[in-house]
Each structure stands twice: as structure tokens, then as C-alpha cells.
Amino acid sequence: xxxxxxxxxxxxxxxxxxxxxxxxxxxxxxxxxxxxxxxxxxxxxxxxxxxxxxxxxxxxxxxxxxxxxxxxxxxxxxxxxxxxxxxxxxxxxxxxxxxxxxxxxxxxxxxxxxxxxxxxxxxxxxxxxxxxxxxxxxxxxxxxxxxxxxxxxxxxxxxxxxxxxxxxxxxxxxxxxxxxxxxxxxxxxxxxxxxxxxxxxxxxxxxxxxxxxxxxxxxxxxxxxxxxxxxxxxxxxxxxxxxxxxxxxxxxxxxxxxxxxxxxxxxxxxxxxxxxxxxxxxxxxxxxxxx
Amino acid sequence: xxxxxxxxxxxxxxxxxxxxxxxxxxxxxxxxxxxxxxxxxxxxxxxxxxxxxxxxxxxxxxxxxxxxxxxxxxxxxxxxxxxxxxxxxxxxxxxxxxxxxxxxxxxxxxxxxxxxxxxxxxxxxxxxxxxxxxxxxxxxxxxxxxxxxxxxxxxxxxxxxxxxxxxxxxxxxxxxxxxxxxxxxxxxxxxxxxxxxxxxxxxxxxxxxxxxxxxxxxxx
Numbered sequence: 251x252x253x254x255x256x257x258x259x260x261x262x263x264x265x266x267x268x269x270x271x272x273x274x275x276x277x278x279x280x281x282x283x284x285x286x287x288x289x290x291x292x293x294x295x296x297x298x299x300x301x302x303x304x305x306x307x308x309x310x311x312x313x314x315x316x317x318x319x320x321x322x323x324x325x326x327x328x329x330x331x332x333x334x335x336x337x338x339x340x341x342x343x344x345x346x347x348x349x350x351x352x353x354x355x356x357x358x359x360x361x362x363x364x365x366x367x368x369x370x371x372x373x374x375x376x377x378x379x380x381x382x383x384x385x386x387x388x389x390x391x392x393x394x395x396x397x398x399x400x401x402x403x404x405x406x407x408x409x410x411x412x413x414x415x416x417x418x419x420x421x422x423x424x425x426x427x428x429x430x431x432x433x434x435x436x437x438x439x440x441x442x443x444x445x446x447x448x449x450x451x452x453x454x455x456x457x458x459x460x461x462x463x464x465x466x467x468x469x470x471x472x473x474x475x476x477x478x479x480x481x482x483x484x485x486x487x488x489x490x491x492x493x494x495x496x497x498x499x500x501x502x503x504x505x506x507x508x509x510x511x512x513x514x515x516x517x518x519x520x521x522x523x524x525x526x527x528x529x530x531x532x533x534x535x536x537x538x539x540x541x
Numbered sequence: 542x543x544x545x546x547x548x549x550x551x552x553x554x555x556x557x558x559x560x561x562x563x564x565x566x567x568x569x570x571x572x573x574x575x576x577x578x579x580x581x582x583x584x585x586x587x588x589x590x591x592x593x594x595x596x597x598x599x600x601x602x603x604x605x606x607x608x609x610x611x612x613x614x615x616x617x618x619x620x621x622x623x624x625x626x627x628x629x630x631x632x633x634x635x636x637x638x639x640x641x642x643x644x645x646x647x648x649x650x651x652x653x654x655x656x657x658x659x660x661x662x663x664x665x666x667x668x669x670x671x672x673x674x675x676x677x678x679x680x681x682x683x684x685x686x687x688x689x690x691x692x693x694x695x696x697x698x699x700x701x702x703x704x705x706x707x708x709x710x711x712x713x714x715x716x717x718x719x720x721x722x723x724x725x726x727x728x729x730x731x732x733x734x735x736x737x738x739x740x741x742x743x744x745x746x747x748x749x750x751x752x753x754x755x756x757x758x759x760x761x
Contacts, residue, residue: 266633455629458589458618459642459643460615461615461646465646
């Protein structure tokens with residue numbers, strides 16, 4: 251239980267051992283700032299990769315001799331899949347037109363062709379959140395079972411690269427968070443352990459006068475929480491300062507930096523995260539000490 | 542109130558107490574005496590659970606303490622006031638804070654803590670030193686602060702380890718007077734001392750220790 255006396259003991263110790271505590275606060279702030287900057291980078295990379303699927307489409311190639319009823323039936327069958335956003339029929343003539351428009355001034359390369367070699371096709375757009383290798387593979391398998399479908403092209407390499415990039419960044423991000431969080435917990439652990447040893451005589455007297463473990467532990471847990479919270483607050487200030495003094499200034503000269511997003515709301519819990527890490531470190535230290 | 546049955550305690554194969562048995566009834570004042578190294582401090586430590594016996598049974602105010610759970614030790618200690626030989630005063634806290642600590646540990650309200658701490662300071666005639674730090678006090682004054690801290694909680698048992706060890710005869714007499722006043726209120730008191738003057742002609746029970754053995758019992 252947090253009593254006013256436990257708070258008083260914690261404040262007294264924080265002030266008495268101000269240099270150790272200040273050093274711990276700054277170390278925690280640096281750790282949380284690195285986590286925040288990594289998160290900030292990951293967030294922007296994630297936003298950028300999320301925009302890529304908007305341009306993704308699958309192409310289903312068809313027999314040229316299909317009747318309208320058959321085309322409608324294929325369209326309906328493809329639309330049944332929840333991941334499919336739209337299905338557009340592209341006749342071989344339309345495909346040729348699109349190719350010519352894509353080639354622009356280089357369309358002379360098509361001049362030697364007597365017949366249109368392009369097949370009829372259907373373009374499938376997927377819902378943004380469903381763009382992925384597995385979904386595309388499943389749709390392709392289903393499409394190939396439909397009568398009249400000859401081939402499906404869905405840019406396998408693009409999808410596998412996108413999946414790998416996302417996975418890679420998630421793994422790196424997670425590893426960063428785990429390593430640095432462990433580091434922060436260790437800083438709090440060491441600080442509380444040092445503070446505990448420095449007060450060991452006093453604690454021995456507390457014990458002999460009838461103090462419970464809870465009475466002895468509470469001020470240290472408060473100290474851990476305060477050190478963690480202070481580290482979190484300092485890193486929050488660091489994040490905002492970094493964004494407003496570096497990125498916004500660079501953005502005025504370099505347009506690339508204007509596209510960078512700063513998720514301020516996501517950084518606000520930093521002091522709470524610091525507090526939780528501080529308490530965890532202190533709790534581990536107190537749990538391992540014999541007293 | 543205090544019951545020892547065949548208690549033995551060793552430190553590094555050296556016997557500090559050997560097969561000790563005695564009982565002290567509620568409200569008694571008893572002196573434990575004997576030369577240095579006879580086991581007086583060890584006996585007190587076994588009572589306030591700073592040490593555990595290697596064998597035997599100890600009962601303190603209905604608590605069987607020889608094999609008591611560690612989490613219950615603070616609650617046994619809360620029934621005991623201790624006057625330590627080495628004082629154990631916190632140097633960075635005032636006299637008031639040192640005495641009030643014993644009450645704060647027990648979760649007593651701040652208002653009551655204040656009243657009881659000043660009452661205890663009055664009892665030992667140190668009301669005027671409440672804001673002083675232990676280092677600025679004489680040995681006798683420090684001893685009285687320790688006594689105030691021990692009695693402020695109104696313990697069932699009061700233990701004193703060489704309470705007059707470094708005091709002049711007048712101050713020692715004052716300390717004993719305080720103990721007698723506390724005893725008059727029904728507190729069980731156990732005083733470990735090698736100073737015969739403290740118990741001479743008091744009519745109190747004496748436990749005599751010698752090399753860890755209970756060498757004898759008598760009435761002073």
C-alpha cells in the first residue's frame with residue numbers, strides 16, 4: 251500500500267541520491283528515445299508500404315472465343331471471393347489500346363503485327379488489407395479451375411518482396427523494442443539495487459522494528475516508477491523536439507521530409523511505458539534481494 | 542510470555558547457547574547476566590528473531606517462533622520493544638523521526654504518532670531535543686532516544702541489551718527508573734547486563750549465563 255510515509259521516504263531517497271537517479275533517468279530517456287525513433291521510422295515505412303497495394307492487380311487470361319454468359323459466370327465466380335474488390339473485363343481490342351497508350355511514341359514496335367496477339371482478360375483488384383501472397387495464390391488457384399481461364403498473372407515477386415519487407419521491418423522493430431526495453435528494465439534494476447545496498451543498515455533497523463517486506467519495498471517501487479516516468483517524459487520531450495527542430499526544418503528545403511508523418515498520439519504514452527518499465531525493474535531487483 | 546525449551550545455538554561450530562530452558566511470566570522483570578561472550582546478546586536475538594535456534598523450542602507471546610514463517614516475523618517483533626546495545630539510530634533522521642518510525646511501521650496515523658512520540662520524549666526528558674540529530678547528542682541522550690523508541694509502541698515485551706553500558710551512574714539510574722515505570726504498567730522486561738549495580742537488591746529474578754550455559758537462577 252502506498253502510504254504518505256512511503257512517498258516521503260521515496261522522495262527523500264530520490265533527492266539524496268540525485269546523481270545516480272539523474273543518470274538513470276537520462277539512460278532510460280535515451281533508450282526510450284531510440285525506441286521511439288525506430289518506431290517513428292517503422293510507422294512511416296509501414297504507411298509507405300500500405301500505399302503500394304493500391305496499385306496491385308491480378309490479370310486472368312481467357313480463351314478468345316467465350317460467350318457473354320460464360321464471361322458473366324466467370325466474373326460472378328471471381329467476385330464471390332471476399333478479398334476481391336472489383337473485376338473488369340478487358341477485351342483483346344481494349345488491351346491493345348491500353349498497350350498502345352502505355353507505349354506512347356514507341357508504339358511503332360507493334361507495326362509488324364498483322365493480328366492482335368493479345369488475349370481477352372479480366373483485371374482483378376483486391377481489397378487493400380487483403381493484398382498478400384496467400385490470398386493472391388488462392389484466387390489464382392480458384393480462377394484456374396474455371397472453364398475458359400487459361401492463365402493467371404499476379405506479380406508473385408512483387409508480393410513476396412512486399413511481404414518480406416513488412417515482415418523484416420516488424421522483426422527488426424520488435425527486436426529493437428525487446429532489447430532496449432530489457433536494457434531499460436536492467437537500468438532500473440541496477441539503480442534500485444544500488445539504492446537498496448546504500449540503505450541496507452537503515453533497512454535492517456526497519457526490519458528489527460517490525461517493518462514488513464511491503465513497508466520496505468514500497469518506497470523502492472515508487473522510486474522505480476518515478477525514475478521510469480521521468481525517463482519517459484524526457485524521451486517524449488526529445489521526440490517532439492527532434493520532430494519540430496529537425497524534420498519540419500528539413501521539410502521546408504527538402505520535399506521528401508514533408509511526406510514524413512509524426513504520430514504524436516502514439517508517443518504520448520511514453521511516460522506510462524517508462525513508469526511500467528521502472529516498476530518492473532524495481533520489482534525484479536527487490537525480488538532477487540535477500541533481506 | 543517468554544518460554545525457552547532446550548534451546549541451542551551455534552555459530553561456526555562455536556556454541557553460543559547450550560540446551561537453555563527457562564520461562565518468564567507476563568509482567569515479570571528479569572535480568573540476564575554473565576561475562577562478555579556468555580550468550581546474553583544471542584539470547585535476546587533469539588527472542589526478537591534476529592537469530593533462529595539450531596534446536597529447541599521458543600514461545601514468545603503465544604508465537605512458536607523457532608520455525609515461524611518469515612512473513613510473520615514482523616508481527617512478532619511488533620510486540621517487542623528493543624533497546625539495542627549499538628543503539629541503531631538513523632543518523633540522517635531527527636530524534637522525533639527516529640522514535641516516530643516505530644509507530645509509522647505499525648501504520649499508526651500521523652496525528653497519533655505525533656502525540657505518542659512527544660509523550661515518549663517527555664518520559665525520557667528529551668522533549669527539547671526532538672529536532673536534533675543523533676550525532677549531536679551525548680551517549681546518554683542517545684540511549685534515552687533508543688528507550689523512547691522502544692517504549693513508544695507500548696510493547697508487551699521490552700528487551701534491553703546492556704542499556705547502561707556507556708553511561709555514568711546518574712544517567713544509568715535514570716534509565717533504570719524509566720524501565721521501572723514501564724514495568725509498573727505491566728510490560729514484561731528482560732535486561733541483559735554485566736553491571737551488578739543495576740540489579741543489586743532489586744528483588745528481581747536473575748538468569749546467570751556462563752559460556753552459553755544457564756549457570757543458575759537467583760533473586761537479587
